[in-house]
Amino acid sequence: MQDIPLTIAGREFGSRLIVGTGKYRDNAEMVSAIEASGAEMVTVAVRRVDLDRSKDEGILHHLDHEKIFLLPNTAGCYTAEDAVRYARLGRAAGLNDWVKLEVIGDERTLLPDVFATVDAARTLVAEGFHVLAYTNEDVVTALRLEDAGCAAVMPLASPIGSGLGLVNPYFIREIKTRLTCPVIVDAGVGTASDACITMEQGVDGILMNTAIAQASNPVRMARAMRLAVEAGRLAWLAGRMPRREVAVPSSPTTGMLS
């Protein structure tokens, strides 16, 4: 059975799994994990060049730019102004005019500052960015972000790096039902079953980083996540059987021996 591709801002992706590139033990492991994940889009952060190590060669030149789309993010920003600044710097690198917008509002939970996120989204959309906005699982905020012109809305499964899995499937389903733009669940997935359950809610994709990078074997976990995302997507497309409070026999009840 053929699925439709994930389409964001007119660009099609064959994989519904998007992965981050942080927290890997080394570059080789990151490259292998990305390959095993089957992801066609990876997030990257904008940071200062280390002036004392200016001869370092990078890693992304190992990635096939025809196959891997780089999504600059504003990770680590705490104000709308900072996020806009980082987004502009990312665009000036000349790769594309996309940005994963992330404005953090609280250090302990890394939950988003949704007010600043909506403000920054409006500014960036007006400047021609395709904005994929990280947010919490609040339906009203998700609607505001879509209204602001975001190309995708990215509610969390649970806090960044927590690995707690999908804590609020009801609200995630509600966001997916109410929005027209793609809904990508971002953050909180801990293992393959979390990814599968998340995709079974009918969302368009998942973005994850820590669950793969910090697994004991990231390459294996990347493959597990790929399969889990595909399995969850297929299960949702297939349409699950209804839940029942009582047992229903699966073998015929007629023709029993007397």
Add this chain to the structure above:
Amino acid sequence: MGSPGTALVTVNGQPREFGEGITVADMLAELGLRPGMVVVEHNRRILERASLASTEVRTGDIFELVHFVGGGLIECRTFR
């Protein structure tokens, strides 16, 4: 202030000294950076690549030289 004929600037939060009248392109070369590798923010404004060779470095300037990274351990140089 530094000796005559020098420009005292801040690059990525560090004080740096360059010859007076050099351009931003010259500064990047002195730092061992190819222009295509970094994005230059000059006094909070992004400097277009075409302007690097025509913009002079002056005392008091604040530069941010950034690139894409994957995280703490990773250096990703993909700027063209």
